[in-house]
Amino acid sequence: MAILEIKNVSKFFGGLAANSDVSFELEQGMIMGLIGPNGAGKTTLFNCITGYYPPSKGEIIFDGKTMNGLQPDKVCKLGMARTWQKVRPLAKMSVVDNVMVGALCRTNSLKVAREMAMEQVKVVRLDHRANFLAGGLPIGERKKLEVARVLATQPKLLLLDEVMGGLNPAESEEIIRLILDIRKLGITQMVIEHDMKAIMRISDRIVVLNSGEKLAEGSPEEIVKNPDVVTAYLGSE
Amino acid sequence: MIGADITMKFPLNSNKGISTLAVIISLLVIVLLFLMPNYVKSTYILHIMILIFINIVMGSSWNILGGYTGQYSVGHSAYFGMGAYTTLILMQFRQIPPWYGVWAGMLAALVTALIIGSICFRLRGPYFVLASIAVAEIFRVSALILKDITNVFEGTLTTEIPPLTINGTVITDFSSKVPFYYTGLVFVLIVILATWLIQHSKLGYFFQAIREDQDAAHSLGISMTLYKNTALGISAILTSLSGSLYALYVGFIDPTTVLSLELSVSIVLICIIGGIGTIFGPIIGALVLVPLSEALRSNMIGQSLISSGLVSAESKFGNFLTENLSHAHVLIYGILVVVVILFMPDGVLGFFKALSAKKRKETA
């Protein structure tokens, strides 16, 4: 069952086509890797999908519902959540409070929200930082916080935007473990990443974007052998 | 790793809420305040207290929108003025007693807020500030033009407020300051309670999330329209309370006093001095601002300098002081704003919090 259908999505900024006629589908429970050189339009696609701005053309169908033009808060309530390429902690609030904001999407009770939040804080192994202000955390922990926060919204589909960016190998390994654990919970994921080794390990399927267009789609093995993909990456350096 | 700077700015434990000691002290203070008029008969002190109460309400109401939700409106005088004018107009022209008029004032402020919100909330940061100023100025200029309605209260004391009776017994006829004092105190308690309730509810979390990062909050399921307007609505309603009380107490209002940019700035100032986004911040701000501006207005500073012999009453400087210091309170506002922004942007409370966090870090 396709949980997310991207149908001929294009996004124009003035004359520039950031996304051009992109189409693919996500099956429930899979991990889809979204890769491509810088400026390929990956984050733009995320923004379109989650309602940050509407696509110029095309359709986005989530769980059978058309999402075009829905505001980000409605998108989240419907079960799609995203993390940000540049982390966005709620700096003056504590780690637990940050995650509670996510949990309050699903409950009105502060007590229940706190319990839900602590659960997620434990999942990402930030319990020792529970009462720290988010703004004081180092980058690796901020990324984990962001994951905990979106998990608290109980998403069916999770969009992770370069969640390993700027992390050391140990931290990246933790995130990979996290992503695989999230899959065990039945949550579908789409992961933007530059770390090719990580993407190969976690993805069931990979979509490659280049200059706004979909260049290729397939299993990790297929993608790695795809000559166009190799050119795109080597050519752009 | 994180340097000492960051941990100083973001102390190890976010001490949310208030300690039990603070609560006990606060309750004691409230009881004392309720008993005060029985023991303190000086009308001047009552007057100062009433002004302080009005300022606390003004500051705390703004705090909900500005401090918690991060939307710095510098046009809050619009709601103050709506409360003031609605209550007085209804009493003057329709003989509606103020305890009903106040509700009408709140409704008027709410409607105003929703209109203003629909215009201004599409904008962010400095553009929102500018729009809030522009809208408030439109109100003020319109009120100046519609002189027939709005300037009636200029220079004329209002007709006496009807006596408050319950079951035929006259509780007060508003001839003394005492009923205003108690009204002010009750309004303060209402506002503080509202702030506390918000802080400890889903609203508080969502408001602060909006302040910290609007886009992140939006993506976490928080509707910007709903929550920003809720914050504004609550803020406007409570601000109108202070406007109504001011109008009834002073009896003399005009657009230049109750709808001015100067008023909007002083409302923001109350919070900034004390500490934005805290319950006690506006209280401290009011406690600083009101005595200061009163001291200036009533020439206390000038007089005390002269009577203490530091300045001769006949000297040019002495004359200058007596004549001009009473007009200087706005100048002092300006200086305060500059000083606070430059040196204490988190207000008095924030300044001391950072100081104590630094001490804690050093002894840890």
Add this chain to the structure above:
Amino acid sequence: MNIFIQSLISGILIGGVYALIGIGLTIIFGVMRVINFAHGDLLMLGMYGTYYLFTLFNIDPFVSIVFTIPLMFLYGGFLQKFFINRVLGSLPQNQILLTIGMGLIMSNVVMLAFTSDYKILSTTYSSSSVSILGISISSPLVISFAITAAITAALYWFLLKTDTGQAIRATAQDREAAQLMGINVKRMSIIAFGLGSALAGTAGALISPTYYIFPQVGSIFTLKAFVITVLGGMGSIVGATLGGILIGVAESIGGVYFGSGWKEVVVFVLFLLVLLFKPAGLMGKSNT
């Protein structure tokens, strides 16, 4: 029809002076991303300076610009270096509050020093008019427009042709990149604020023969300056030039047809409309 043309022309002429105010504000915003709420008060200082140069030393207001420009430039630089610079990294709201506070200090010091009595600067030619193509136009307005045009031309030349001018434009476009290229962005900020202040003060000098002079006159012009810069696009000098003229015309014609009371409201409403529908303005880059 005659009235229309007359008000159109006066609108354009006064619009030139408005353009100066707007250009000053937009340079400051462009280089520092600071919204200078004290801009009108800088204009007010220019007015008072011109007034006293005239009443005490008999220097014609248009001539006294020779003094106003450098003095205001230095003053602006001083303000930037010691006050504005400290908040360049802070929240925009704090920056606005700081400049509001500075404006309050300036207007109230002037009020304490010179009282709030309205002052009038009348020269021999204050109420005279020239007739151009059968239309009567106020002489001071014509002279100030001519001076404005000259100053604007000089400014464009400065920004386009000189090294410093180009450095300022580079800083306005991308502060970090400019810094990486070796431009002293701190110095550029000081110069920019000095320039903005000089322009505001000059505008004040130019309108002093035709406006009442009082301490609070600044706030009216601050808001007008914002409308102009937002209309033209924050950071765009061409935009501010056009915006100034547009607002001058809108005000002039609005004043004739709606009455002078409502013309303020016209300007504010225009402001809100622009903020809502085209916050980037006619020419501007948007900045959140």
